[in-house]
Amino acid sequence: MSGPLRIVLIASARFPVSEPFAGGLEAHTWTLAKALSERGHHVELFAAPGSDPDLRVRELPVHQPVLSSAARADVSMPDAVWMAEHHAYLQLMVDLARDGERRFDVVHNNSLHHLPVAMASALRLPVVTTLHTPPTPWLESAVQAQERCPVTFTAVSAHTARAWHATVPGARVIRNGVDTRLWNPGPGGSYLVWSGRLVPEKGAHLAAGAARKAGRPLRMAGPVGDRQYFTDCVEPLLGDGIDYVGHLDSRALAGLVGGAAAALVTPCWDEPYGLVVAEALACGTPVCGFDRGALSEILTPDCGRLAPADDPAALAALIPEAVRLDRRAARERAEAFCSLDAMAEQYTAIYEELAL
Known part of the structure; x- marks a missing residue:
């Protein structure tokens, strides 16, 4: 395929992709979004509110659930943060399943949440998921719940690819890159x-x-x-x-x-x-x-x-x-x-x- 791609980049719904970064995952997502945009691709970012507007990407909305008092009082009610994350990813995946193939060419799941993998079969466009962590039960379950999981998996290291091999054999290794224009040589010192x-x-x-x-x-x-x-x-x-x-x-x-x-x-x-x-x-x-x-x-x-x-x-x-x-x-x-x-x-x- 030639020409710019239309990419959905799924990040954390909990932490904004902005400086100072909450962690390495947010820093990596910011760097990747910026690099793809600079290469002329159209990137739409799903991330927590407050993500960096200078990325020049379109921010997909993160929706919070409006729960009744009865639902919040129910004994099955999970932690409020967990529920908010679940609802945000669920709404995103339902939206992409509805007509995402008309608006985008590919989805890149850079989050740690299981729903982008669990619901990948409902989408009519390809999904890439990067494995950033050791195996987690939620994500292993999401892979195994589908007779043939349609997701293309990458791993941030050969070590991580080996750790996931039993559930995700053949994950392609793409190591996280750093912007050497920003992280440039310093003089060193004593500390x-x-x-x-x-x-x-x-x-x-x-x-x-x-x-x-x-x-x-x-x-x-x-x-x-x-x-x-x-x-x-x-x-x-x-x-x-x-x-x-x-x-x-x-x-x-x-x-x-x-x-x-x-x-x-x-x-x-x-x-x-x-x-x-x-x-x-x-x-x-x-x-x-x-x-x-x-x-x-x-x-x-x-x-x-x-x-x-x-x-x-x-x-x-x-x-x-x-x-x-x-x-x-x-x-x-x-x-x-x-x-x-x-x-x-x-x-x-x-x-x-x-x-x-």
């Missing part, structure tokens, strides 16, 4: 950096312990996704060179990361990709992290060091090696392996193949 959502599975407290053991200052940035975790596990470690600098937009965060000697990446789960790794490399900042999930796919000995999982002492011992790595090699790895252009081109190729 270490940690960035991401402050939640238990990201392990900021382990990064703080490793930095202190290595005798290096650490600056941490990101949204507080779990207030109890931050209060109990992170705040007591602050001070004496360990600082939390807040929730930064991408430009400020790129400056912080580019000014660091190395980036610490401390997942306490099998990281499906690790966007913060790609961002650090694009800034020319070597990475020192735990060998979990897809990190070993992104890093090479030229640009990073990996310690055994959940071992901050081993991580601390590798920090002196990491900070001596060539910053040019880190940048070159990002350009070769984490390219926004490559990601956009691979997705476009799938869209064109399906839209024929």
Whole structure:
């Protein structure tokens, strides 16, 4: 198919796709929407209200349910946030099933919700779903509920594709790309950096312990996704060179990361990709992290060091090696392996193949 494509990009109905991003999924969706639009495609974004108007894409409305007092009082009433998300995706899929093929060429589900997969059979246009997480029961159920699930699946890493293989064999690997015009090389410095959502599975407290053991200052940035975790596990470690600098937009965060000697990446789960790794490399900042999930796919000995999982002492011992790595090699790895252009081109190729 030649010419611009008409693409529905489905994002989170809970968090807006805007700066500062709630997490890596929102940052990735923003980057992809922008890249597709710059390539001349017509993108319509389904995302939470308040998404970035500068994306120059059409925002599809997110509808909230109007529930009667009797329904809200019923013992089966789920959490209000869950219900609002369910209703938003249900209304979107019903709308696309009605006449979506007249308005669009392809649907790209970039959300974590099960309904875009569960209802794909009702649509008369192709659906692409990107697997961003380890297998979840809701999504596995959605795939298995259809005799022949019509969805084309991609995965953000080979690790994630393997994790899903039993339910979704043959998912195509398209790694998340970073905009190297925004995440550009920085000068480095004396401090270490940690960035991401402050939640238990990201392990900021382990990064703080490793930095202190290595005798290096650490600056941490990101949204507080779990207030109890931050209060109990992170705040007591602050001070004496360990600082939390807040929730930064991408430009400020790129400056912080580019000014660091190395980036610490401390997942306490099998990281499906690790966007913060790609961002650090694009800034020319070597990475020192735990060998979990897809990190070993992104890093090479030229640009990073990996310690055994959940071992901050081993991580601390590798920090002196990491900070001596060539910053040019880190940048070159990002350009070769984490390219926004490559990601956009691979997705476009799938869209064109399906839209024929």
